Amino acid sequence: MNRNIAIAAIIAAVAVGVVVGVIGTVGIGTNTKTAPTTPAGTSAPTAPAQVPTQTPRLSGSIVIDGSSTVYPITEVIAEEFSKKYPDVKVTVGISGTGGGFKRFTIGETDINDSSRPITDKERAAAKENNVRWVEIPVALEGLSIVVHKDNNLFPNDCVSIEELREIWKPDSTIKKWSDLNPAYPAQEMRLYGAGPDSGTFDYFTEHVVGKARASRTDYIPSEDDNVLVQGVSTDRYSLGYIPLAYAEHAQDRLKILKVSKEKNGECVFPESKSVIQGKYPLSRPLFIHINYDKMQSRQELKEFVLFYLSNAKSAVEKVGYIPLSDTYYKDAIRLINEGRYTPDDDTTFVSIYKEGL
Amino acid sequence: MNVGKKDNGNSGSGSGGSRISSKGRDVRMMELEGSVEKDRIKERGRVGKSRYANISEYGLQTYLLIAVCVSVMVLTVLLVNVVLNGVERLSPNLLFNYASSNVDEAGMRAAILGSLYTVALAIAIALPLGIATGLYLNEYGGGNLVSRMVYATLTNLAGVPSVIFGLVALSFLSYTLGLGRSIIVGSIALAFLVLPLITVTTIESTRMVPSTHRLAAYALGARKYQVVFKVVLPQIIPTVLTSSILALSRAMGEAAPILVISGLIFVRRDPLSIFDEFTVMPLQIYNWVSRPQQAFIELSAAGIIVLLLILLTLNVIAIYLRNRIQRRVVE
Numbered sequence: 001m002n003r004n005i006a007i008a009a010i011i012a013a014v015a016v017g018v019v020v021g022v023i024g025t026v027g028i029g030t031n032t033k034t035a036p037t038t039p040a041g042t043s044a045p046t047a048p049a050q051v052p053t054q055t056p057r058l059s060g061s062i063v064i065d066g067s068s069t070v071y072p073i074t075e076v077i078a079e080e081f082s083k084k085y086p087d088v089k090v091t092v093g094i095s096g097t098g099g100g101f102k103r104f105t106i107g108e109t110d111i112n113d114s115s116r117p118i119t120d121k122e123r124a125a126a127k128e129n130n131v132r133w134v135e136i137p138v139a140l141e142g143l144s145i146v147v148h149k150d151n152n153l154f155p156n157d158c159v160s161i162e163e164l165r166e167i168w169k170p171d172s173t174i175k176k177w178s179d180l181n182p183a184y185p186a187q188e189m190r191l192y193g194a195g196p197d198s199g200t201f202d203y204f205t206e207h208v209v210g211k212a213r214a215s216r217t218d219y220i221p222s223e224d225d226n227v228l229v230q231g232v233s234t235d236r237y238s239l240g241y242i243p244l245a246y247a248e249h250a251q252d253r254l255k256i257l258k259v260s261k262e263k264n265g266e267c268v269f270p271e272s273k274s275v276i277q278g279k280y281p282l283s284r285p286l287f288i289h290i291n292y293d294k295m296q297s298r299q300e301l302k303e304f305v306l307f308y309l310s311n312a313k314s315a316v317e318k319v320g321y322i323p324l325s326d327t328y329y330k331d332a333i334r335l336i337n338e339g340r341y342t343p344d345d346d347t348t349f350v351s352i353y354k355e356g357l
Numbered sequence: 358m359n360v361g362k363k364d365n366g367n368s369g370s371g372s373g374g375s376r377i378s379s380k381g382r383d384v385r386m387m388e389l390e391g392s393v394e395k396d397r398i399k400e401r402g403r404v405g406k407s408r409y410a411n412i413s414e415y416g417l418q419t420y421l422l423i424a425v426c427v428s429v430m431v432l433t434v435l436l437v438n439v440v441l442n443g444v445e446r447l448s449p450n451l452l453f454n455y456a457s458s459n460v461d462e463a464g465m466r467a468a469i470l471g472s473l474y475t476v477a478l479a480i481a482i483a484l485p486l487g488i489a490t491g492l493y494l495n496e497y498g499g500g501n502l503v504s505r506m507v508y509a510t511l512t513n514l515a516g517v518p519s520v521i522f523g524l525v526a527l528s529f530l531s532y533t534l535g536l537g538r539s540i541i542v543g544s545i546a547l548a549f550l551v552l553p554l555i556t557v558t559t560i561e562s563t564r565m566v567p568s569t570h571r572l573a574a575y576a577l578g579a580r581k582y583q584v585v586f587k588v589v590l591p592q593i594i595p596t597v598l599t600s601s602i603l604a605l606s607r608a609m610g611e612a613a614p615i616l617v618i619s620g621l622i623f624v625r626r627d628p629l630s631i632f633d634e635f636t637v638m639p640l641q642i643y644n645w646v647s648r649p650q651q652a653f654i655e656l657s658a659a660g661i662i663v664l665l666l667i668l669l670t671l672n673v674i675a676i677y678l679r680n681r682i683q684r685r686v687v688e
Binding site: 005006009010012013014016017018020021022024025064065068071072074075076078079082089090091092093094095099224225226243245246248249250315318319320 | 441442616619622624625648650651
C-alpha cells in the first residue's frame with residue numbers, strides 16, 4: 001500500500017510538472033508565437049545560390065573568427081560561398097571581437113568579424129607580428145531604446161540623447177521616473193542594458209554617456225539580448241537599450257522609442273532608411289578585417305571578400321541588420337578589384353561609406 | 358529483553374532516542390529483579406518505541422518521497438518546456454545537415470560528431486587515469502601526507518570553473534605544444550574536468566572493499582599487485598562505471614571550455630582525425646538560442662532534445678555494459 005502511495009505521489013509530481021511546463025511554454029508561446037512568424041531563414045535564399053556553379057577551381061581553407069554579432073552575416077556568406085566553391089573549406093568562430101583580434105593579429109586567422117574598429121593596442125600587436133590588415137564595413141546595426149509596451153510616458157514616444165545621458169551616466173540620480181520629469185509617476189525606473197563585455201556596451205557608453213565604458217552600474221545587465229527583451233517586456237516601468245534586430249523581432253511585446261539628438265530636436269524612429277541615411281543617432285558599422293598579405297597572395301580569400309561584398313545586402317537583410325548603400329558595396333568591390341587600398345589604413349573603406357550618408 | 362535494547366539502538370535519533378536509551382538502561386537493571394515488574398516495563402518500552410518509531414518512520418518516508426517528487430517535478434517541467442518548444446523543429450536535417458543560416462536546413466551534424474569524438478576521447482583518457490590515481494592513493498599511498506594532499510587537491514579541482522580548464526588547455530596544449538584548436542585539446546580539457554569525479558569515486562569505492570578480502574588473498578600467498586588487480590579492482594568497477602556515466606553526461610553538456618578552445622560554430626565538414634578543428638552540440642545550441650529570430654530559439658530547443666536523446670542512448674549503453682560486468686564479477 002505504501003508503495004502505491006509513493007507511486008501515486010510520483011505520478012502526481014510528473015502530472016504537475018507537465019501542467020506547469022505546458023502552461024509555462026504556452027504562456028510564453030502566446031507572447032512570442034503570435035509574433036510575425038518570420039522564420040528568418042525560410043525567406044528566399046540569397047541570390048548567389050541561383051548562380052550556376054562556376055568552374056569550382058578554387059581550393060584552400062579560409063579561417064574566420066570574431067564577433068558573434070557579425071557571425072550571422074558571415075554564416076550566410078560562408079554557406080553560399082561553400083556551395084559555389086565546395087573545395088574551399090570555410091570555418092567561422094565566435095570568440096568575440098577582442099578574442100578574434102588576438103588570433104587575427106598573430107596571423108592565425110584570415111578574417112576577423114568585428115563589431116568595432118581595430119583598437120590602438122591591436123594595431124600595435126599586428127605591427128609587431130607583421131600582420132597587415134584591411135578594414136571593411138559590411139553592415140550597420142541600430143541600437144534601439146525600448147520601454148514596456150504600455151509605457152506612454154514619453155511625449156510622442158521620443159527620448160533625447162540628453163535624457164538618456166542623464167539616466168545612464170555613472171552615479172546618475174535618476175532612480176524613479178519622477179526624477180526624470182516630475183509629471184511622471186513616482187515608480188522605480190528599472191534599467192536593462194548590455195553587459196560590460198559586449199560591444200554594444202562600449203558603443204552605447206561612448207555615444208550616449210560620452211565616455212567609453214562609463215555607465216551607472218545599478219542596472220540589470222545581460223550579454224544575452226533575448227534576456228533583455230524578456231525583462232523589458234514584462235516590467236511595466238522599465239527602460240533598456242538592445243540591438244535593433246532583437247527589438248524588431250519583439251515589437252509586439254515592447255515599444256521602440258524614437259530618438260532625437262537634442263532635446264526638442266527631430267525625433268527619428270530606428271528603421272533601415274533612417275539608419276542608412278545616418279539620421280538615427282544610434283547606429284554603428286560592423287566590419288570585417290582581412291589579412292592584407294593573405295588577400296594579395298591567395299585567390300580564394302580575395303574571391304571570398306568580393307563574394308562577401310556582392311552578397312552583403314541580401315545576407316545582412318536576411319539576418320536582420322541594416323545594409324549599407326548599394327553604391328558603397330559597388331565602390332568597395334571596385335576598390336578591391338583595382339587594388340586601390342593600402343594596408344593598415346582604416347580610412348579607405350570607411351570614408352566611402354561615410355560619403356554615401 | 359534483548360529486543361528492547363536493539364530497538365533503542367536503531368531508533369536512537371534526536372532527543373527521543375536518548376530518552377529511550379536511558380529507559381533501556383533501566384530495563385537492563387530491572388532484568389535482575391522480579392519478572393512481573395520487568396514485563397510491565399518492557400510493555401511500556403514497546404509502547405514508547407512504537408510511538409517514536411512510527412513518527413520517525415513515516416516522517417522520514419514522507420520527507421524522502423517529497424524530495425523525489427520535487428526533483429521529478431522540476432525535471433518534468435524542464436522536459437515538457439523543451440519538448441513543446443522544440444518538437445515542431447525536430448527533423449532529420451538536425452542530424453544530417455551542417456550549420457546553416459536557413460532555419461529549415463540548419464543541422465548539427467558537425468557538432469554531433471564533434472561532441473561524440475571529444476567526449477569519447479575524454480572518457481578514454483580520464484577513466485584509466487582516474488582509476489589508476491584512485492587505486493594508487495588508497496592501496497599504495499595509504500593515508501600518508503602526500504596522498505592526503507593529492508586527495509584534497511583533487512576535490513578542489515572539482516570546484517574549479519570549467520572555463521579555466523579551457524584556458525589552460527588553450528595556452529599550454531594549443532600554443533605551447535602546438536596542438537592547435539583541435540579535438541585532442543578539447544578532449545584533454547574535458548578529461549581533466551571529469552577526472553576528480555572518477556578518482557574520488559574510485560577512492561571511496563576502494564575503501565568499501567572489506568579488508569578481509571585483501572587479507573584472505575594475502576593469506577593465500579597473493580602479491581600486492583595481485584590483490585589490487587584481482588581482488589580490489591573487480592569489486593570497484595561497477596561503481597566506477599557509474600561515475601563514468603556521470604562524467605560522460607557532464608562532459609557532453611559543457612560549452613564554456615570548448616567555446617574557449619574551439620570557438621567554432623560554422624564547420625561544414627566532418628571531423629576525421631583528432632587534430633581536426635571541431636565544434637560541439639552545446640556551442641551550436643548556445644549560438645541558436647542567442648539569436649533574435651524566434652525560429653532559431655525553437656531550433657535550439659530541438660537541438661536540446663537531440664542532445665538529450667543522444668545522452669540517453671549513451672547512458673543506456675553504459676548502464677548495460679556496467680550490468681554485464683557486474684554480473685560477471687559476481688559469478
